[in-house]
Amino acid sequence: MARWEPNARERLQQAALDLYGERGFEQTTVAEIAKRAGLTERTFFRYFADKPEVLFSGAGALQEFLVTLVAQAPDSTAPMDAIASALEATAGFFQERREFSAQRQAVIEANADLRERELIKLATLASALADQLRRRGVSDPAASLTADAGIAVFKTAFERWISEPAQQDFAKLIRESLDELRAVTAGK
Amino acid sequence: MARWEPNARERLQQAALDLYGERGFEQTTVAEIAKRAGLTERTFFRYFADKPEVLFSGAGALQEFLVTLVAQAPDSTAPMDAIASALEATAGFFQERREFSAQRQAVIEANADLRERELIKLATLASALADQLRRRGVSDPAASLTADAGIAVFKTAFERWISEPAQQDFAKLIRESLDELRAVTAGK
Numbered sequence: 001m002a003r004w005e006p007n008a009r010e011r012l013q014q015a016a017l018d019l020y021g022e023r024g025f026e027q028t029t030v031a032e033i034a035k036r037a038g039l040t041e042r043t044f045f046r047y048f049a050d051k052p053e054v055l056f057s058g059a060g061a062l063q064e065f066l067v068t069l070v071a072q073a074p075d076s077t078a079p080m081d082a083i084a085s086a087l088e089a090t091a092g093f094f095q096e097r098r099e100f101s102a103q104r105q106a107v108i109e110a111n112a113d114l115r116e117r118e119l120i121k122l123a124t125l126a127s128a129l130a131d132q133l134r135r136r137g138v139s140d141p142a143a144s145l146t147a148d149a150g151i152a153v154f155k156t157a158f159e160r161w162i163s164e165p166a167q168q169d170f171a172k173l174i175r176e177s178l179d180e181l182r183a184v185t186a187g188k
Numbered sequence: 189m190a191r192w193e194p195n196a197r198e199r200l201q202q203a204a205l206d207l208y209g210e211r212g213f214e215q216t217t218v219a220e221i222a223k224r225a226g227l228t229e230r231t232f233f234r235y236f237a238d239k240p241e242v243l244f245s246g247a248g249a250l251q252e253f254l255v256t257l258v259a260q261a262p263d264s265t266a267p268m269d270a271i272a273s274a275l276e277a278t279a280g281f282f283q284e285r286r287e288f289s290a291q292r293q294a295v296i297e298a299n300a301d302l303r304e305r306e307l308i309k310l311a312t313l314a315s316a317l318a319d320q321l322r323r324r325g326v327s328d329p330a331a332s333l334t335a336d337a338g339i340a341v342f343k344t345a346f347e348r349w350i351s352e353p354a355q356q357d358f359a360k361l362i363r364e365s366l367d368e369l370r371a372v373t374a375g376k
Contacts, residue, residue, distance in 0.1 A: 078375040079372060080372050080373055080374075080375045081375050116304065116308055119307055119308060119311050120304055120307060123307050141344040141347070141348065141365060141368055142368060142371075142372050144340075144343075144344060144347075145340055145341075145344055145365070145368055145369050145372050146372045146373075148336075148340035148343070148344075149337070149340065149369065149372060149373050152332075152333055152336035152337065152340070153333075155332075155336070156329040156332060156333055156336075159329070159332075160329065177329060177333070178373070180329055180330060180333055181333050181337065181373055182373050182374060183330075184267060184268050184330050184333050184334045184337060185268055185334075185337050185366070185369055185370050185373055186268075186370060187266040187268045187269050
């Protein structure tokens, strides 16, 4: 009979990230993750379908959060501003998970398959945001260009936030990255 | 002994694209491609490592072409203009292969694995362009943002060029897409 394990999900995630970082993603088994977390393999599979799922289980929720915020932006809001505001609103989420996010990023950067999966995640997110802009009446190519610009801004802000420990304010980095994108596209 | 076959590469590519379009990528075998082209499987493998390679064999040359042009841009050229000029210079290449490009795009859009490979190709291209900008002295995040903006412009121009038969001028579509990106990032 399954016992209730407090914080099993978080314990498994932390154990997995620690082991991926120590031994490499490929070299870590589910059995080892479960053991490190003081849980069973069966419990692992109650929360995650496989090893990569530990790293990507939040993608759906992030996408839903962003799409919902874009949907709720006032009609008068320009598409780029609707996307930028939604991205700024993720600051609370990420700032609570800074160490987790940094560990996750290092694991992904070290593995080609995970880098590909991360690319697909971001492309799927761009596509969902472009669809939501179309539902707001934004035509193409503006819808897809705005969504792609948003993802470029997000990636840039995220990389700075991870690599510059002095940068704590994720929302500020989103605004600065958008300003930088405006400057570079203007040909400066 | 291998016979010399005139235009073997082009004949194999055309046969493969026709069959991928008619039957689907998954359902087509190398034996069928070779037969349609009037050649042998052995000849196919002299030109292509596998079935997807027929669709992606040009990626390396495109990347090298773009990176070389960015490297050769005058020092005074703004990074975004260096990227945009390089992209405009691909017009001749694509315009000679319009039918091929349209067929290729349709095959890729119909298959999830090929869409992923196309994403990876474009991300690799963005990364190579960002590296070349860094060699020109462009710092981050400007280098990666400019390269990402360039790829967004390229994708947009390419989709319009494929889907709007009246749009023949690829270089003009690159310029229009960059103008559109400027407009959307400015919040219009």
